[in-house]
Amino acid sequence: MAKPDVSYVKKTMAEIVGFISSAMEKIDDEQVERMIKTLIDAYNKGNKVLVMGAGRSGLVARAFAMRLMHLGFHVYVLGETITPSIGNGDAVVAISGSGTTRLIVTAAETAKRNGAKIIAITSYPESDLGKLADIVVVVPGRTKKAPPYIDYFSRQILGIHEPLAPLGTLFEDTTVVFLDGVIVELMRRLGKTEEDLTQKHANVEL
Amino acid sequence: MAKPDVSYVKKTMAEIVGFISSAMEKIDDEQVERMIKTLIDAYNKGNKVLVMGAGRSGLVARAFAMRLMHLGFHVYVLGETITPSIGNGDAVVAISGSGTTRLIVTAAETAKRNGAKIIAITSYPESDLGKLADIVVVVPGRTKKAPPYIDYFSRQILGIHEPLAPLGTLFEDTTVVFLDGVIVELMRRLGKTEEDLTQKHANVEL
Amino acid sequence: MAKPDVSYVKKTMAEIVGFISSAMEKIDDEQVERMIKTLIDAYNKGNKVLVMGAGRSGLVARAFAMRLMHLGFHVYVLGETITPSIGNGDAVVAISGSGTTRLIVTAAETAKRNGAKIIAITSYPESDLGKLADIVVVVPGRTKKAPPYIDYFSRQILGIHEPLAPLGTLFEDTTVVFLDGVIVELMRRLGKTEEDLTQKHANVEL
Amino acid sequence: MAKPDVSYVKKTMAEIVGFISSAMEKIDDEQVERMIKTLIDAYNKGNKVLVMGAGRSGLVARAFAMRLMHLGFHVYVLGETITPSIGNGDAVVAISGSGTTRLIVTAAETAKRNGAKIIAITSYPESDLGKLADIVVVVPGRTKKAPPYIDYFSRQILGIHEPLAPLGTLFEDTTVVFLDGVIVELMRRLGKTEEDLTQKHANVEL
Numbered sequence: 006m007a008k009p010d011v012s013y014v015k016k017t018m019a020e021i022v023g024f025i026s027s028a029m030e031k032i033d034d035e036q037v038e039r040m041i042k043t044l045i046d047a048y049n050k051g052n053k054v055l056v057m058g059a060g061r062s063g064l065v066a067r068a069f070a071m072r073l074m075h076l077g078f079h080v081y082v083l084g085e086t087i088t089p090s091i092g093n094g095d096a097v098v099a100i101s102g103s104g105t106t107r108l109i110v111t112a113a114e115t116a117k118r119n120g121a122k123i124i125a126i127t128s129y130p131e132s133d134l135g136k137l138a139d140i141v142v143v144v145p146g147r148t149k150k151a152p153p154y155i156d157y158f159s160r161q162i163l164g165i166h167e168p169l170a171p172l173g174t175l176f177e178d179t180t181v182v183f184l185d186g187v188i189v190e191l192m193r194r195l196g197k198t199e200e201d202l203t204q205k206h207a208n209v210e211l
Numbered sequence: 212m213a214k215p216d217v218s219y220v221k222k223t224m225a226e227i228v229g230f231i232s233s234a235m236e237k238i239d240d241e242q243v244e245r246m247i248k249t250l251i252d253a254y255n256k257g258n259k260v261l262v263m264g265a266g267r268s269g270l271v272a273r274a275f276a277m278r279l280m281h282l283g284f285h286v287y288v289l290g291e292t293i294t295p296s297i298g299n300g301d302a303v304v305a306i307s308g309s310g311t312t313r314l315i316v317t318a319a320e321t322a323k324r325n326g327a328k329i330i331a332i333t334s335y336p337e338s339d340l341g342k343l344a345d346i347v348v349v350v351p352g353r354t355k356k357a358p359p360y361i362d363y364f365s366r367q368i369l370g371i372h373e374p375l376a377p378l379g380t381l382f383e384d385t386t387v388v389f390l391d392g393v394i395v396e397l398m399r400r401l402g403k404t405e406e407d408l409t410q411k412h413a414n415v416e417l
Numbered sequence: 418m419a420k421p422d423v424s425y426v427k428k429t430m431a432e433i434v435g436f437i438s439s440a441m442e443k444i445d446d447e448q449v450e451r452m453i454k455t456l457i458d459a460y461n462k463g464n465k466v467l468v469m470g471a472g473r474s475g476l477v478a479r480a481f482a483m484r485l486m487h488l489g490f491h492v493y494v495l496g497e498t499i500t501p502s503i504g505n506g507d508a509v510v511a512i513s514g515s516g517t518t519r520l521i522v523t524a525a526e527t528a529k530r531n532g533a534k535i536i537a538i539t540s541y542p543e544s545d546l547g548k549l550a551d552i553v554v555v556v557p558g559r560t561k562k563a564p565p566y567i568d569y570f571s572r573q574i575l576g577i578h579e580p581l582a583p584l585g586t587l588f589e590d591t592t593v594v595f596l597d598g599v600i601v602e603l604m605r606r607l608g609k610t611e612e613d614l615t616q617k618h619a620n621v622e623l
Numbered sequence: 624m625a626k627p628d629v630s631y632v633k634k635t636m637a638e639i640v641g642f643i644s645s646a647m648e649k650i651d652d653e654q655v656e657r658m659i660k661t662l663i664d665a666y667n668k669g670n671k672v673l674v675m676g677a678g679r680s681g682l683v684a685r686a687f688a689m690r691l692m693h694l695g696f697h698v699y700v701l702g703e704t705i706t707p708s709i710g711n712g713d714a715v716v717a718i719s720g721s722g723t724t725r726l727i728v729t730a731a732e733t734a735k736r737n738g739a740k741i742i743a744i745t746s747y748p749e750s751d752l753g754k755l756a757d758i759v760v761v762v763p764g765r766t767k768k769a770p771p772y773i774d775y776f777s778r779q780i781l782g783i784h785e786p787l788a789p790l791g792t793l794f795e796d797t798t799v800v801f802l803d804g805v806i807v808e809l810m811r812r813l814g815k816t817e818e819d820l821t822q823k824h825a826n827v828e829l
Contacts, residue, residue, distance in 0.1 A: 070704050080705055085700070086700045087699065087705075088827075090822065090825055112827050119826050207707060207708055209673065209730050209733045
């Protein structure tokens, strides 16, 4: 039997890993510091953190929320059952690569009007979400709208620098890894160990 | 003002990126080929794909499901509202780093008894989930149970090779990137372009 | 031991049951007919149905979606993982007692702009949601804003006709029962039996 | 135009309302008292309440959880993002008409092993769920397995007392109304007014 050709799996993985590595260098430490300070401030005062994102960005938001819960934050996810009211002193983490996802912009506006501090994670600081946010962390990515000139795989062969990974993938995967980095920084600052996280980790789960 | 020290954010990102790069080399092409053939077979026959995972692995499963939907698969997520019955010819993608998450093993057993083919994504092929699966793709990771000998940050300083990224992070992030690679391989084989995905992408979303 | 006094449980149940009974008489058959025809039209043409609602109304929407799935509809829930794009010929069922829930109005507007037909279930046909909808089914309820003059339980004692059931409860519970009625009417028209529903019912579920 | 015939909508609504009314009489006050005491005990001690159910029973569980959150409970839903570990002193509310839903029984067992007190809401106290529970509240219903002898609508005509409402509908709708009754009893005992609930109600919601 011939060796199976699954080469696009690893080509894509290499592309994503390469993208994250170079994106990492572009993330601004001052912006990250402001985000972390706002989160720690909410933690210390027992205030709430609400995370939100549409589609795959919403899943990235949830992965972050789960670890914030393990760290002892009062964290909630937009659209889940037990999400309470938010207001003064609370923080919102809104994730949108394009910064234009309408329901997220609408929700962030409402949260801001209720007194919450908005942290936007986006590739476009000049977007609607970026502009309304109190703190913007720019995570490089690619918008969903790629020009449909020519066939997708041809672009690679022609050397047109369209990524293999479609739509928002590069932004989403970079943000997953970035937020996991933020978690470790939070662990260090709050003096939390992995054992502390394990104590909070769901023991009845799906 | 002194430059902010958010160094653990990028140290952790570098660790995760390094881990994914080396994990990538260890993923077995034959296993991946079997997974992809099973998925394409379900696609061609109009059969269902059910994805499942607990906790953050469940979010990874959802991120994969969303792209499978964009590709035109009949894909469902365990625990969501409109998940129908599954049976002969259907495929299950069950994600569990340890392969022991009880509700996932239970759900996968039930699915298997109903005639579905089980694809396990796990670090432990000898786990309960690995053993009951028809196809196992081993994605390197680290179990959730690290020995609690010594303080978490001390371990790094002592050079004990405990990762910075806590709990299942390395498995989860590697699996996110791996499954995004699988999506591109599926795009190539099914002749789907990014424009095809955009057509299916939710236009009313949260 | 004295008999336990859990009398408010049953007083409230009686109130809710009484409310549903009288609300039932006020639901307009023509409106219901229009809703059912739109749904059956989507079913016959293989078009999609997207359900949406915020908070408890969102749960009512999901309970309805689950039965539509059992009936063989291509039904999706706003905010869940595999919800695809919607467009011409698709139907939206948007549930909001007040008809003013901002994210639902925003989502319904977007769906309408994409060509979907909007069915609103609301107590207020003159609300934003009611006005943008193609079909409105008025289900009696009570808005969330009750005047806070006096103590909650005192109002009952004083005979002020505030319901025991707080906030949107009366609307939500009436809508649950109404939509379960719609399901049986759909069963009859589509010639579906309970056995047909059982075939589709999730056999691996959470 | 002839008057539309949507008569099964209201026949079914009348059936459900009639069922709830008679089910109400059969719910045992002592069982309800035990449930309420356990919940209030968790509230007073700041312990957690975890709700769970599969399929539509899971939606009923969420509707209850949302109100418990409005009342100030530390309540979580199995399968949602921020559900933490549970243990001694925590309470579980597990909803299953048949009491045999495998993932719920498995989850309840795990919770019990971790020290939580299990409250089962079921029609079958002798079921697996009923037997492992510390407290059982019997809510009348009908199991999902109806004998498929004869055509569904014929049964009604023949006067065979098969309900119009299919599958678990009668149990689910009765449980919705029952738990809304429990909420009002909890309001009374905790001295909470509707305004208190409004304070906690999500102000950014989907």
